[in-house]
Amino acid sequence: MSMLWLTRSRTSxxxxxxxxxxxxxxxxxxxxxxxSSFSSLxxxxxxxxxxxxxxxxxxxxxxxxxxxxxxxxxxKAKKQILSVKDDDDNDDGDSALEENRAMDFPxxxxxxxxxxxxxxxxxxxxxQCYRVLDEDGYLISSNMSELVSKDVALKVYSGMVTLNTxxxxxxxxxxxxxxxxxxTSFGEEAINFGSAAALSSEDIVLAQYRxxxxxxxxxxxxxxxxxxxxxxxEGHGKGRQMPIHYGSKKLNFITLSSPLATQLPQxxxxxxxxxxxxxxxxxxxxxxxxxxxEGDFHAALNFAAVMDAPVVFICRNNxxxxxxxxxxxxxxxxxxxxxxxxxxxxxxxxxxxxLAVYHVVRSAREIAIREQRPILIEAMTYRxxxxxxxxxxxxxxxxxxxxxxxxxxxxxxxxRKWAETKGWWSDTEELELHVEAKKQVKDAIDEAEKKEMPxxxxxxxxxYDELPSTLVEQETVLRETIQRHPQDFPKxxxx
Amino acid sequence: xxxxxxxKVGDTGLSPQGLGNQMLRLRPATSAVRDYSAATKxxxxxxxxxxxxxxxxxxxxxxxxxGEEVGEYQGAYKxxxxxxxxxxxxxxxxxxxxxxGFAGIGVGSAYHGLxxxxxxxxxxxxxxxxxxxxxxxxxxxxxxxxxxxxxxxxRGPNGPAAGVGAQHSQCYGAWYGSVPxxxxxxxxxxxxxxxxxxxxxRDPDPVVFLENELLYGExxxxxxxxxxxxxxxxxxxxxxxxxxxxxxxxxxxxxVGYALKAAExxxxxxxxxxxxxxRSIRPLDRxxxxxxxxxxxxxxxxxxxxxxxxxxAEICASVVEDSFGYLDAxxxxxxxxxxxxxYAANLERMAFPQIEDIVRAVKxxxxxxx
Numbered sequence: 001m002s003m004l005w006l007t008r009s010r011t012s013x014x015x016x017x018x019x020x021x022x023x024x025x026x027x028x029x030x031x032x033x034x035x036s037s038f039s040s041l042x043x044x045x046x047x048x049x050x051x052x053x054x055x056x057x058x059x060x061x062x063x064x065x066x067x068x069x070x071x072x073x074x075x076k077a078k079k080q081i082l083s084v085k086d087d088d089d090n091d092d093g094d095s096a097l098e099e100n101r102a103m104d105f106p107x108x109x110x111x112x113x114x115x116x117x118x119x120x121x122x123x124x125x126x127x128q129c130y131r132v133l134d135e136d137g138y139l140i141s142s143n144m145s146e147l148v149s150k151d152v153a154l155k156v157y158s159g160m161v162t163l164n165t166x167x168x169x170x171x172x173x174x175x176x177x178x179x180x181x182x183x184t185s186f187g188e189e190a191i192n193f194g195s196a197a198a199l200s201s202e203d204i205v206l207a208q209y210r211x212x213x214x215x216x217x218x219x220x221x222x223x224x225x226x227x228x229x230x231x232x233x234e235g236h237g238k239g240r241q242m243p244i245h246y247g248s249k250k251l252n253f254i255t256l257s258s259p260l261a262t263q264l265p266q267x268x269x270x271x272x273x274x275x276x277x278x279x280x281x282x283x284x285x286x287x288x289x290x291x292x293x294e295g296d297f298h299a300a301l302n303f304a305a306v307m308d309a310p311v312v313f314i315c316r317n318n319x320x321x322x323x324x325x326x327x328x329x330x331x332x333x334x335x336x337x338x339x340x341x342x343x344x345x346x347x348x349x350x351x352x353x354x355l356a357v358y359h360v361v362r363s364a365r366e367i368a369i370r371e372q373r374p375i376l377i378e379a380m381t382y383r384x385x386x387x388x389x390x391x392x393x394x395x396x397x398x399x400x401x402x403x404x405x406x407x408x409x410x411x412x413x414x415x416r417k418w419a420e421t422k423g424w425w426s427d428t429e430e431l432e433l434h435v436e437a438k439k440q441v442k443d444a445i446d447e448a449e450k451k452e453m454p455x456x457x458x459x460x461x462x463x464y465d466e467l468p469s470t471l472v473e474q475e476t477v478l479r480e481t482i483q484r485h486p487q488d489f490p491k492x493x494x495x
Numbered sequence: 496x497x498x499x500x501x502x503k504v505g506d507t508g509l510s511p512q513g514l515g516n517q518m519l520r521l522r523p524a525t526s527a528v529r530d531y532s533a534a535t536k537x538x539x540x541x542x543x544x545x546x547x548x549x550x551x552x553x554x555x556x557x558x559x560x561x562g563e564e565v566g567e568y569q570g571a572y573k574x575x576x577x578x579x580x581x582x583x584x585x586x587x588x589x590x591x592x593x594x595x596g597f598a599g600i601g602v603g604s605a606y607h608g609l610x611x612x613x614x615x616x617x618x619x620x621x622x623x624x625x626x627x628x629x630x631x632x633x634x635x636x637x638x639x640x641x642x643x644x645x646x647x648x649x650r651g652p653n654g655p656a657a658g659v660g661a662q663h664s665q666c667y668g669a670w671y672g673s674v675p676x677x678x679x680x681x682x683x684x685x686x687x688x689x690x691x692x693x694x695x696x697r698d699p700d701p702v703v704f705l706e707n708e709l710l711y712g713e714x715x716x717x718x719x720x721x722x723x724x725x726x727x728x729x730x731x732x733x734x735x736x737x738x739x740x741x742x743x744x745x746x747x748x749x750x751v752g753y754a755l756k757a758a759e760x761x762x763x764x765x766x767x768x769x770x771x772x773x774r775s776i777r778p779l780d781r782x783x784x785x786x787x788x789x790x791x792x793x794x795x796x797x798x799x800x801x802x803x804x805x806x807x808a809e810i811c812a813s814v815v816e817d818s819f820g821y822l823d824a825x826x827x828x829x830x831x832x833x834x835x836x837x838y839a840a841n842l843e844r845m846a847f848p849q850i851e852d853i854v855r856a857v858k859x860x861x862x863x864x865x
Contacts, residue, residue, distance in 0.1 A: 241638050255643060468731070
């Protein structure tokens with residue numbers, strides 16, 4: 001389809017299409033179809049030799065229907081009017097071309113153009129991924145040598161191994177029927193610990209569910225994890241939540257909530273509150289590639305930008321949302337480009353490179369606090385895990401694919417290799433670490449299983465700040481009933 | 496009526512002490528408030544809410560208001576009028592149009608110690624944010640084992656207005672009233688509005704505060720006590736608006752006014768009705784309701800919401816559980832029609848309880864011919 005629109009602006013009256021010239025004759029005989037190519041139509045026009053010498057150009061490669069073609073009878077045929085002279089006082093001479101005129105629309109000044117150009121849905125080149133270490137653990141860029149201290153690096157590494165070990169055994173425990181549910185973070189350990197190390201303990205974390213490493217880093221013990229999963233009396237959670245829904249007020253980690261992406265606007269709200277406190281800390285919200293489809297994601301990012309909230313949004317793009325691959329989740333170039341849609345600076349990082357993650361999160365945090373604005377980070381990785389113990393991912397993806405990512409791109413292996421090049425790690429320490437982690441995890445599970453369950457009273461507390469009389473009544477009635485009919489109730493409820 | 500079917504209080508689920516105390520407390524409480532009604536000042540519900548917000552925001556810098564059009568526009572229903580000028584844009588926050596967004600943000604800020612008052616332009620729009628009200632606010636204290644309390648208030652007009660159709664007329668009392676972890680308040684008069692809103696803002700738990708658009712402009716007398724900035728009403732206590740001995744009528748929000756008018760009509764026909772203004776759907780003041788039914792032996796519940804699983808259903812169940820022997824007639828339940836609200840004025844009038852419906856129901860409950 002081709003038609004050349006001659007536009008000429010008036011003054012601030014806003015009526016900027018003054019003349020539209022085409023050949024009614026030529027175009028009426030045009031078949032406007034999606035397949036029409038520009039050049040063929042142009043030749044069609046010129047061969048007809050009618051008035052129209054203009055062609056309609058646009059750089060947009062999708063098919064359109066024949067909707068909305070306006071046709072006006074030419075009044076000034078055969079006249080090339082490329083320079084636009086405005087016949088009013090505001091003509092300052094050098095803005096002869098339309099391109100330089102601007103209009104103060106609500107929201108700010110926008111300059112005009114005569115070139116009708118659709119922004120493409122995505123750019124040809126995908127946004128690049130920031131990385132520091134290559135697959136073999138070598139620093140790619142030589143000026144990165146002082147990136148992280150030995151202590152931090154080894155704490156990150158041992159955290160990754162501990163998490164990996166914990167995941168293995170807890171997963172097994174579920175398979176053996178000792179736990180009702182579990183969710184692992186295999187393959188995403190670098191995101192967990194790279195980011196955890198980059199944050200301060202005062203930064204408030206609202207996670208999704210594949211970020212237990214943040215808690216581990218901050219001091220939540222493997223025993224604490226086990227207690228929560230088994231729902232026993234020891235767990236801070238009073239047996240209220242299903243497994244892996246951890247939280248710790250003391251460690252600034254908000255208790256996990258199942259509905260996806262709800263933590264994102266909550267994060268913005270917390271950041272709003274932090275702003276009022278004027279603290280040197282920010283809020284960090286984690287979410288997955290699938291969660292970015294939720295309405296809450298869009299509301300949160302929009303709001304964060306509008307409210308200048310110091311939130312670092314970290315997306316773990318691991319390629320899968322249960323069985324939905326990213327190709328079916330969105331059509332954009334991942335999540336990183338969405339930041340621009342909301343006016344938020346964004347970056348994409350290699351999520352399997354712990355040092356890169358550390359570097360990016362630390363920088364993002366600084367910007368967020370210093371400039372009091374949100375930042376979006378997309379950490380690219382792969383979900384080696386099944387979605388959870390309720391999922392068998394071999395049903396929708398190949399075992400080879402999983403194995404490939406598990407071995408070739410293991411973030412743990414990569415960091416270890418780097419630590420070895422620095423002389424900070426050896427096989428002896430590796431063995432020790434694994435033995436220690438395994439023991440810690442197994443003991444934790446055994447201990448947690450043996451512990452008492454929460455007492456009956458805990459069923460009724462915390463519904464409200466104060467125990468209401470209605471619940472006191474219910475508890476009284478329940479206790480009486482248990483006393484009268486003990487055979488109807490389980491034996492392991494501490495009264 | 497007391498002599499009939501006198502059962503031992505202990506047979507019921509209510510503890511004897513509790514019920515006895517309740518009944519003792521009823522008299523002084525109601526008469527004290529009633530005597531004050533010879534007050535000098537009248538106040539619209541709108542002004543009552545506005546003054547309550549103003550006072551609470553002045554008293555506690557953590558209290559802030561958020562919602563669509565609450566600031567520059569002075570509030571879609573002018574409830575937040577003047578607050579932006581007085582407290583500034585950090586305390587009166589205009590939001591982009593996303594209920595899910597600002598409800599979630601409000602909850603998040605409450606996690607961190609602020610005390611937000613979130614306005615839904617109507618509670619119909621709260622459905623777009625209901626996940627945050629229930630899963631992020633109501634359940635958080637419990638799920639986090641007491642680590643995260645959410646001192647948030649969700650307020651806005653609820654139920655039908657006039658000629659606004661199906662998506663602007665639903666009553667959410669039953670929906671929110673069924674959720675443990677929430678408190679649900681339903682003010683009627685200006686005194687209710689002031690006292691309950693102040694109590695809601697001061698409460699550490701999440702509160703759903705259901706107002707009524709048509710009541711905003713109505714004036715009520717307010718006592719000097721109610722005008723004091725420290726005035727609050729207890730959450731979970733109903734108010735006996737009109738004492739009677741023949742039949743108990745329970746109502747909330749706008750229906751309290753209808754019930755009172757119906758009571759006046761009934762008085763002329765020799766039926767002496769007791770009207771209870773629920774004030775609180777959760778916790779429901781079962782003690783007051785049951786005590787009243789034990790006195791009058793007949794019950795009519797009135798609400799504008801849909802009948803199935805409604806407030807009347809819950810009250811009826813409570814009375815059957817606790818005061819079955821005292822009932823002399825089946826419980827009469829008046830509710831809105833079981834249809835999405837029609838727009839046409841004649842149909843809309845048929846879709847919601849009118850004073851005449853209440854009168855007829857009371858007569859049925861009293862075995863009078865209708």
